Amino acid sequence: MAVNPRIDVSTSLATSGTDLTPEELAELAATIASDILFTTDIGLPGERVPDETWHLPGERAHGTAAVYYGNGRTHLEKPFLFADGFNYGPSDLPALFNHFNAPYESGRPGLFDQLQARGYDIVLIGFDERHTHIQHNAEVARAAIVRAIQERVGTEPLTVGGVSMGGIITRYALAKLENDSLDHQTGTYLSWDSPHNGAWIPLILQQMAYFFEKLSPAKPGEPSQADLIRSPAAQQLLWAWVPDAKYSGEVATTSELRTDFVRELADLGNFPQRPRLLGVANGRGDGTGRPLPAGEIAFDWQALVASATARFQPDRGTEQRIGGMHAGLSMRRSTTTEVPALDGVPGGTLDSFGKVADAIKAKISEDYRSGAFVPAVSASALVYDPIKWDVDPNLNLLDLVGQDPERFLLNEVAFDTENTEHSAVSGVLAEWVLDKLSDN
Structure with missing residues (x-):
């Protein structure tokens, strides 16, 4: 037995x-x-002042969004909503912005600067208690999505996701909105080294x-x-x-908090069904640890x-x-x-x-x-039992992506060329994200 x-x-x-x-x-x-x-130390103190700050109330949790308009605009037009991840206490959104906007190559703008130059409005979602229940903070993410739809000028679809647990929070929020028959108007979901299977x-x-x-x-x-x-x-x-x-x-x-959450997520369809599902992993994809x-x-x-x-x-x-x-x-x-x-x-x-x-x-x-x-088999949302973990964590995932893409719950996934620090922004991952989002 x-x-x-x-x-x-x-x-x-x-x-x-x-x-x-x-x-x-x-x-x-x-x-x-x-x-x-x-x-986890997500980044150094940030100096970029947001163009606007939103209070995000939920029934069981609260948070804040920092809004940085793209292309010198003074309104929301092409929202890129990105949620903070696993840690203790309140989010530090200026530090989060600084982390994802730090130049990953000499003489090259940071990821967020490049997204803004392409017209994206960066909306960082923060939480008063990052360490509380995922479902509670999903209410905060839901409030951000609703606010972005209300504030947006035009009909450009949203891009919604997050780093680490932020990717799980927004995954749950989008799936729950679909389950409640509410239009989240999201065209692309993006997770950054999120532990989809733990x-x-x-x-x-x-x-x-x-x-x-x-x-x-x-x-x-x-x-x-x-x-x-x-x-x-x-x-x-x-x-x-x-x-x-x-x-x-x-x-x-x-x-029981984990077993109940895994079951609840499965009941919601595991992932939202309408957006294109993208993900990046800080781990290598060739099986080398x-x-x-x-x-x-x-x-x-x-x-x-x-x-x-x-x-x-x-x-x-x-x-x-x-x-x-x-x-x-x-x-x-x-x-x-x-x-x-x-x-x-x-x-x-x-x-x-x-x-x-x-x-x-x-x-x-x-x-x-x-x-x-965050093992690469988890960040890439490889299909296996998230409780039993009936998987070889040293699989060559690059081969699987090419040969059997249906083994992944994400539509497309990218891996780093080295096993880098959780949430790190490398040139490989940043360029892949920029390339995929340019397909919108």
Whole structure:
């Protein structure tokens, strides 16, 4: 009988020594950063002032749109709506604009500048709480779509999409509008490294976020280390998720928030049916991942009263060691069963190992800091079960695109030539988007 992917944690007491004294606890807490883990730095502070700002009310969430008119216009004519992605707290729309408008080649304008020169009006959709439920923020995206239709002069179809989770939010919003028999007037949908079938943060690192959070609590009123990983958005996006440092059980169905969202999206037809569906992946498409040896130690931190060992995810198998941690007398060791080695697969990367190592001041090789966050098989919306993950994440997707395009739920997809940082704007991806949008 097939075994579903799972994690098992053994908790024990050290055979010698004593538990931590208040002084040792204080000393340990002082060495561990309390900053929230797994956030992504989308860009530097932006200086471009939007031509207009919209308040976007939803029933369960709120947001803001920053509008930048194209071709020196003072009105909306050719809307390009683009939603912010997975992170904690409110969106920083000036930084988002700056990120996607940074020159990707010397002497070449940024992507947004080029879109504006071609007549597109950039409408960035931001959220007051990026970490809340996808369905809630989809109400914000829906409000932006409705407002754009109302404000638009003429009948130019909308282009709607987003980066990272923003692509999932707008995917859901458009599909829901169609299900409600409302005309979203969108001709093209575009996702940028969006985890259509789920994202990946190593299970051992999720556990460490919970474990060390208790040893170095955040200041009152500020988010703590594990607040992003326990958020509704993380539960809905991550293929494998654990609720705490002690959890043993199946990892792909741990949270009902994910299983319910996947089911709800399927009931809506998975994708909107009327727009042309485009997507780009920050991962390579030829099946070449990053050289991270499955099962090997990524970092091993030893202190007088605490320790932490993190291994790259082993490739399936039964009760494979992924690491452990201890503080005082409390010791934990974790193993996984039938979990694929996702750290080194082709995909948009996140410095997850680096972020955790930095938080506890562990030494880590620069080559080991980053692993796959959005596998290319997910960003390209390859057809497979998003819960079972019955797929080889190292597939040569370029061959599939040419030979069997119906294996993808997106109509057209582009891959980067290297496994670049999640949401990065490379020349390859930017030029592909510009080329496809010029077909409108």
